[in-house]
Structures are given as structure tokens and as C-alpha cells.
Amino acid sequence: MNETPTPVSHSTEESRKAFIKARAGRNRMIALGLVGFAVLLFTITALRLMQNIADRVPG
């Protein structure tokens, strides 16, 4: 991954703003992806729990 970003020429105010806007968009999508992944894991866990409880043999 790009720990040290490629030296980008932000000579103009427009290009600097475009870079910041693109980075903010990427960060939002990463956050959304992580939250989505957590929600999926929670859903899977809940469904498996429900299934296992339903399959439990009494006594």
C-alpha cells in the first residue's frame, strides 16, 4: 500500500482540492466497507446462533 504517497504536484489550488476531495471519498468508502463487514459478521453470527438454538435437542 502507499504509505508514502507519490509526490503529487499540487501546484494549483484546484489540484490540491481535487486530491483532498478524492482522498475523503476513498476514506468514506473504506469506513463504509469496514462497517459493512462488521454488520455482515454480526448477521452471520446471529443467524448461526438462531439455527443452532432451533436445532438443539431438548434434555
Add this chain to the structure above:
Amino acid sequence: MTTPIQSSAADTATASPAEWRDYVALMKPRVMTLVVFTALAGYVAAPAAINPVMAAIAIFALALGAGAAGALNMAYDADIDLRMRRTRNRPVPQGKVSVADAYGFGIVASGLAVILMALSANYVAAGLLAFSIFFYAVIYTMGLKRRTPQNIVIGGAAGAFPPMIGWATATGAVSLDAVILFMIIFLWTPPHSWALALYKSGDYADAGVPMMPVAKGPKRTRLEILIYSLILVPFAAAPVFTGLGGAVYGACAIGGGALFLLLAFRVWRSKAGEAGSAKDGALYAVRTGDKQARDLFAYSIAYLALLFAALIAEHGLGAYISLGFGA
């Protein structure tokens, strides 16, 4: 590990910063659509089912895995993508996403996809998904693509896994019917890919990729397209004899297959590929002599979609009418 081409791609990298849409493009969304569709057919046709929410998550995991494989493919092929008109607008050759970022994205997405598949479905489906990603990214992209004209024959296996994974998602196992669905896509890939390569051979030659028309010439390619089509079309009827396919599937396999053979025969009789490659970058733009190859390429996609749509209609929408075969 940086190649000169990767450097040249990186040189253009700062033209515009990467947006999230570039990462979506990195996952080859059109390929993902076909993967999801065929996997769904495999899942629906299987004689078992899991919780529908779990199934949806498993199909999502499969799509994510296919996208991850696409990202790894684009990362490795950045140099040749830059030389081909058809692929030079992809995010990595355009410099919007760096090669390192594409690899990182592909590896992380692969891991998440396999974990999700294992948790939502079972380890068989997860293992098949992991192997299919490995097969596409390493065996095909890194091993076969630049070395042999048989690249897409062997590499086609990677694209044939989704219905088998869909089947394994539902049943936790791989049966004869799942292997038949795998084989249909496996046999379909060569005539489909070579039809495109016939009228885009200049692109592949420029990039040094030994596709069949480049390595063996258009005449041999047209013959091999016909031979593979003659194997594919009868084989596509196999699900009818195991009972997996009913009357709707049988009609699609016979009618659709007849048209496939007709178009393959026309390609064989044509001079497609003789005039070199079309210079236009559009996927369907061809020279007059290559029209037959373009027709077969376009129809082959519809043909595969038709077969798997028939399975979905029969097993998912209750359109199955038994023809008396199978159990």
C-alpha cells in the same frame, strides 16, 4: 519489483487522484455480473438450500472474490494493458491507482471474501473460492497468459468455478451436476475468447500476448473455434440427461446450440482475422471481413446467459418440466 512499464504507468499517476469509482473499475464489474449470475444458477439448481440471507452473503462474497481476482490481474498486467487499446483506460495503466495499491486492494479483498464465504456457507465453498482466485491471479495471469496460446483454454477454468461454488454453497459438496456446469463454461471459454481475439489480434500482438491468432494464425484459430464449438454444444445438453435440466433448458441448449454452431461454422468459412486487427478501440468495432467473429463473440455471451437463465427459471421459478431423465 517495479518494471519499466510499471514506472511509466506510475509516471502518469498524478494526473488525477484515485477515487472510489476507480477501485470499483479495478474489480471488473461486468465480469462480476456474469460470475454472480452463473453462481446464482449453480446455487438455485442445487438440490439443497441454506438460509436465504446466508446465501445472499455467500453470493456477495463470491462477487467480492471475483473482483479481488480482477484487481490482482490488473495490477500484474498494468504493462500490457497500457499497450492495448481495449484496456489502456483501466485505472492502473491510466495511473489513477498505483500497482502497489491494486495488489494491496486485491489481496485484502481476497482474504475478506474467503472469510465471508467460510462463515456464511461452508469450508468447501470457501476453499473453491480461494482456489479460483489463486488460479486466475497466479496460474492464469502470472503463469499462462504471456507464455502459451493455450492460455485461455487452461485459464478458462478460473471463470468456470462460480456455478460450482454456488452449488457447494447450497450443498457443502461438489457433485456430477456441478462438474457439468463447470465444464460448460470451461468449454465455452475458448470459442468465446478466440472470437474476440480474431478481430483484436493486433492489440494482443502489440502487447506480446501469444493469443491463438497471434501465435498460430487466424486460420488455425477459426478451426479450433469450430472444434471447441462442436464439443461444447452437445456437452451443453448433458444436464438434460442427468435430470438437472428440464424441457426449458433442453430447448435452450438445442436451439441456442444450433445457432452457436451456425455462427462458429460461418467463422470457420470466413476470412476473419486475416486483415489484422481493427484499429478502432470499441469492443464491437470490426472490419467487414471480421463481422462473423464479432457476431460469434456477441452471441456467445447471450448463449451462456440463456443456458444459465433456463436453469434459474426451472429451479428458481418453477418452470421445470421433467423429460424423464435422471433420478
